[in-house]
Amino acid sequence: QVQVVQSGAEVKKPGASVKVSCEAPRYPLTNYYVHWVRQAPGQGLEWMGVINPGGDKTRYAQNFQGRVTLTRDTSTSTVYMELSSLRSEDTAVYYCARQSLGRVRFFDWLPLGSFDYWGQGTLVTVSS
Amino acid sequence: DIQMTQSPSSLSASVGDRVTITCQASQDITNYLNWYQQKPGKAPKLLIFDASTLETGVPSRFSGRGSGTHFFFTISNLQPEDIATYYCQQYGNLPPTFGGGTKVEIE
Numbered sequence: 441q442v443q444v445v446q447s448g449a450e451v452k453k454p455g456a457s458v459k460v461s462c463e464a465p466r467y468p469l470t471n472y473y474v475h476w477v478r479q480a481p482g483q484g485l486e487w488m489g490v491i492n493p494g495g496d497k498t499r500y501a502q503n504f505q506g507r508v509t510l511t512r513d514t515s516t517s518t519v520y521m522e523l524s525s526l527r528s529e530d531t532a533v534y535y536c537a538r539q540s541l542g543r544v545r546f547f548d549w550l551p552l553g554s555f556d557y558w559g560q561g562t563l564v565t566v567s568s
Numbered sequence: 569d570i571q572m573t574q575s576p577s578s579l580s581a582s583v584g585d586r587v588t589i590t591c592q593a594s595q596d597i598t599n600y601l602n603w604y605q606q607k608p609g610k611a612p613k614l615l616i617f618d619a620s621t622l623e624t625g626v627p628s629r630f631s632g633r634g635s636g637t638h639f640f641f642t643i644s645n646l647q648p649e650d651i652a653t654y655y656c657q658q659y660g661n662l663p664p665t666f667g668g669g670t671k672v673e674i675e
Contacts, residue, residue: 475664477612485604485612485655485666501663535611543618545600545659552659554602556623558611 442467446536446559452566457524460562462536468517469493473539475555476510476521478532490539490550491519499550526566533561570594570658574667580675585646589654589670591639597660599635606669607652615654616641648674 447461462474476488488508489500495512504523512519519536537555544551571594581587591601599619604612614623616632619639629644643650651674656667 484668485657487664487666499662537612540614540617547662550662552662552664554614554617554657554659555604555612556614558613561611 442538442557444469444536444538444557444559446534446562449563450565452526452564454527454566454568456526456566457522458526458564459520459522460534460536460564461518461520462559463516463518464538464557469512469519469538470514470517472541473551474510474512474519475537475539476508477535477537477555477558479535479561480529480532483532488521488534490552492549497549499547523564526564528566530564531566533563535559535561569663570597570661570665572656572658572665572667574656574670576670577668578671578673580673581646582675583646583648587643587646587672589641589656591634591641591656591667593637593639593658593660595661596636597658600658600660601632601634601639602657602659603630603632603641604655604657605650605652606655612655643672646672646674 444464475490491498491510498510509522536559538557540554540556544553573592601619603616606612620632653669653671
């Protein structure tokens with residue numbers, strides 16, 4: 441069973457940044473596109489962005505353009521999501537999700553498909 | 569962005585019942601549609617991809633159908649462990665978007 445592990449909960453003040461990590465120790469994320477999705481308390485799921493296996497291409501949701509940065513350390517297959525200029529509305533659980541190697545639809549360089557394994561989620565609380 | 573409208577937002581049914589959730593896309597997404605199950609305090613889990621293909625290991629009481637703009641998700645024999653919120657998600661266009669979710673409860 442693939443287990444995707446994220447870093448622990450964070451408490452940040454408004455205006456600060458947060459960086460969350462994501463890895464799959466037994467089944468490295470090396471060859472996978474990795475997405476980030478967030479869920480505000482009691483709310484639905486919101487896609488934030490995706491990074492390619494090489495770590496040199498990203499695509500972000502319009503709502504997060506300029507505030508989110510996805511990176512990956514290819515030597516450890518760890519993926520990172522950094523969100524800056526935090527505000528109270530960013531309080532949410534942040535998930536990373538591995539994209540399946542199955543059927544995809546291409547958008548320029550990005551093959552988009554389903555998300556087959558998810559991390560356990562990282563609660564980020566933004567409060568003064 | 570493609571809007572995904574799920575209905576109902578919640579439902580209550582008895583063990584053994586057949587329940588169906590509807591998901592409507594604001595534009596044609598062919599069959600680029602996934603269904604996820606999310607239990608309280610847990611991450612979503614992929615149940616069905618490409619509108620109707622069951623993910624490996626998912627019980628056969630779960631099924632999906634549809635194409636274009638109208639999609640349906642059915643649990644044919646509701647079990648207590650199926651208590652969860654279910655989400656549809658399209659990948660027919662960027663950005664991928666999710667429905668608002670349907671909370672399934674046992675009567």
